[in-house]
Amino acid sequence: MARSSAQTHGAQRGLGRFEGFSDAVFAIALTLLIVEIKAPGSPEGPQGYDSLVSAMAGQWREHLALLLCYGVIGAYWLQHHYTGRIYARSDHWFSALNLLFLLAIVVVPYPIRVWCFHLGTPFEPVASVTLTAGLALTACTWMAKWFYGMPGRRIMDERLAPGFLRQMTRRYGLAALIQIAAVPLSVIQPQAGVALALLCVAYFLLPQPKPRYNPGEEPDPGEVTGE
Amino acid sequence: MARSSAQTHGAQRGLGRFEGFSDAVFAIALTLLIVEIKAPGSPEGPQGYDSLVSAMAGQWREHLALLLCYGVIGAYWLQHHYTGRIYARSDHWFSALNLLFLLAIVVVPYPIRVWCFHLGTPFEPVASVTLTAGLALTACTWMAKWFYGMPGRRIMDERLAPGFLRQMTRRYGLAALIQIAAVPLSVIQPQAGVALALLCVAYFLLPQPKPRYNPGEEPDPGEVTGE
C-alpha cells in the first residue's frame, strides 16, 4: 500500500529531504576548503623555493584558515545534527530561514580567511572586526531559525519538555549574545574579541544535554538512540 | 519481506533518488559560489592595498554576485522543494527535462556575474540583456518540466484538485512570460528590464498556496505536513 501510493501521490519525505539538502551544503563547504591550498610546486602553488619545508611552512596562513573554517563549520554541523532531534517539521519560512543560515555557513570562510591573512600585520584590527562580525552574523541566523520554531513550538517536537527547550534557548541565546558582544570588544581589543568569539564556537564542539521529554511522551528507545 | 526483497530485486526508491540528485546539484551550486571570492591577502586575492576595508569594499561586485546568485538559485530550490508535493513520479523524459533545468541552474551564475561585473560601465546594456536572457531561459526550462507533467497529469499527483493545478499553471506561466518580456524591455531600458526580472524571481521567495486536493482524496495529515 505504502509502495503503490508512490505511484500516484506527491512525494513527501518528512524532514529527511530538507536535512539531506542542508547536510550536502555542510559537506561541500567543509570539502571545498582544500581547493584554496595549492601544494608547493603545483602550477598554481608556490614556486622557486630553496627548501620544501619552509615553502610548506610559509603556507601557515592557508593551513590555519583551513583548520579554523573546518572547526567553525564542523561545530555548526554538530549542532545542526543535534537539533535534528528537536525540529520535527518544516514550512516555507523555516526553509527560507534555513537558506539564510546556510548562506552564512557558505560565506563564513571569507571573514576567517581575511583574519588569517592579516594576523600580525597592521591590518589585524580591521580583520579581527571582520571575523567577529562574520561569526556573530552566523550565530544570528542560527537564532532566527530557533526563535521562528519557538512560538507555540510550531515546528519543534511537541513531546519535548518545556524546561529542556528553555535550557537550550538560554544556551544558544547566551552564545549568540557573547558573539555579538565580541564585535565591539574586537574594536577595542582585537585579540580578546577574536579569542572570545572562537572560544564560544569551540564550546559547541562539546556535547549538548540529552533531550528531555514530557512524562509519558518519551520516544521509544529505538527511535531516540539510533542517531 | 520488504527487506529480504532487497536481496534479489532491482532497486526502486520512488522519486526519492531523483530528488536527492537534484537537491545535491542545488546544494553544490549554492556552495560553489564562495570559490569565486578570494579573500584579500590570499595568494589569488587582491594584494598591495592601503586599507583592508577598501580592499574588501572593492570586491563589492563579487559580493553582489554571490548574493544575487544565492537568491536566484535559492528561490528556485524553494519552488523545487515545494513541487515535491505536486510531482508524484518520474519517467525518462521528465528526468531528461530535469537535467536541462539543472543545467540552467548550474550556468545561471554566469549571466548574473556578467551583469555584476559591468554594472555602471558602458557595457551595462549588453550585460543587462545577458542577465535577463539567462533568467528567462531558466524559467523556460522550469515551464518545460511543468507542461510535460500536465497532459493527463502523467506524473503529477492524481489527487490534486484541477483548480489548484490551473492556479499554479497561471502563476508559473505568468512569471515565465514576465521574465521573457523582460528581455526586450532590457534592450530598451536595461535597468527596468533587470529590475522586472529580478523582482519576478524574488516573488518566488514567498510561500506558494497550500496544495488543494479533490474532495475525499486529501492525504492523511502525517503525509502532508511532514515536509
Add this chain to the structure above:
Amino acid sequence: MARSSAQTHGAQRGLGRFEGFSDAVFAIALTLLIVEIKAPGSPEGPQGYDSLVSAMAGQWREHLALLLCYGVIGAYWLQHHYTGRIYARSDHWFSALNLLFLLAIVVVPYPIRVWCFHLGTPFEPVASVTLTAGLALTACTWMAKWFYGMPGRRIMDERLAPGFLRQMTRRYGLAALIQIAAVPLSVIQPQAGVALALLCVAYFLLPQPKPRYNPGEEPDPGEVTGE
C-alpha cells in the same frame, strides 16, 4: 521492532547508500563544470575587451566544453539511473568497479576540454584521438560493471527476463564496441571519429526499453513505476 533494531544492529541500507554516493559524484561532476568558465570582467576572467558580446563569444570553447561535458555525464547519469532497476545488490568488487567507473566520469571533462580547446587548430587530430580514447575508456568501465553482474546474475535482479538482459547486453556492448572503433577511426579521420563517438553517447539520452520480467515475477506496480 525495525526501529529498535537500529539501536544495536549494523546499518544496512541495501543499494540505496551505494547509489546515493554515486549520484553525489554525478551531481558534483555536473555542477563543477561552471567553475571553469570565468565571467568576462571577473578577476580571473577575460579583461580589456572592446565589446562584451565578443568577449563572451570569445569564450565559445569554454561554453562548448561545458555543454559537451554536461551532455556526456548527463547521458551516463540517465543510464546509471535506469540500471537502478536492473542491479539488485552490491558486493566488494562491484563497489570497486563502480569507483573505477566514477573515476572515468570524474576525469572525462579533461579529454573533452582538450578537444574543445584545439578544435580548428593544427592540434585537432591529436585532440580528437584524446577525446575518443577518453570516451571509449569510460564506456569500458561501464561494461566492466555490466559483465561483472552477468555471470549467474550475481548482483542483478533475478526476476528479469533473460531475453531482456541479453537485449541490454547487446545494446550496451555494441555501443562500447562503436566507441572503441571510433578511436582508430579518429586517427585516420579525426572529425568522423569524434562524430561517431559523440553520436553514440547522445543515443543514450534516449529512453531504453522497459525492463521485462519472468512471467509471474513482475514487481507490483508501486514498486516499478515509482522511479
Add this chain to the structure above:
Amino acid sequence: MARSSAQTHGAQRGLGRFEGFSDAVFAIALTLLIVEIKAPGSPEGPQGYDSLVSAMAGQWREHLALLLCYGVIGAYWLQHHYTGRIYARSDHWFSALNLLFLLAIVVVPYPIRVWCFHLGTPFEPVASVTLTAGLALTACTWMAKWFYGMPGRRIMDERLAPGFLRQMTRRYGLAALIQIAAVPLSVIQPQAGVALALLCVAYFLLPQPKPRYNPGEEPDPGEVTGE
C-alpha cells in the same frame, strides 16, 4: 502511525543521515580532484607548446596525483562503506571523531600532491616524509574511531562475534602501525617508506572478511546481503 508521527516528533533517522553526510564528503573529495588539472590550451592550463602530446605528458605529475588521491580516498571509502555493517549507532564524540577522520580525508590530497610534484627532484626526501606522515595521520584518525567504538562495543553491532571484532582490530591496527613505521623509514629510505605506506593503503582496496555473528544472532539474509 509511523507517518503521522513525522508531523510532531523530532527527526531520527538512525545512522543513515550520519553516513549520508560522510558519503557526501567522500564523493566531493573524489570529484574535486579534477579541478586541479587544467587542460592544455584552456585559460589557466599550459600554453604555447609545440606538441599537444608532450603538453599532456608534461602534466604527468598532475595525472599521477589525481590517480593516487583517488586510490587512497577510494580505499578509505570502501572500508568506510564496509564498516557500515559494524557500526550500529552514533553519539556526539563518535560524530566529532568522524569529523576529524573526514578532515584527514579532505586534506590528504595535499601531502600526496607535494610528493608528486617533487618526485625525482632534490626535494623528494622531504616530500616523502610529508606523504607518509599524511597517510599515517589519516590511519590514526581511522583507528581513533575504531577504538572509541570498542570498549563495551558502545556503538558497534552487539551481535558481532568477539572473534570477528578482534580480527578486524588486529587488521586495522597492524595497518596503522605499518603506516606509522613508514614515517621513520621514509626519513632513512624515502622510496621504501613511500612504497610501504602506499602498498598498505592499496591492501584495503581488497575485500575484507565477511562479518561473523554470535550463534543465533545472525541478521536475516535480506538485511545483510543487501549492501
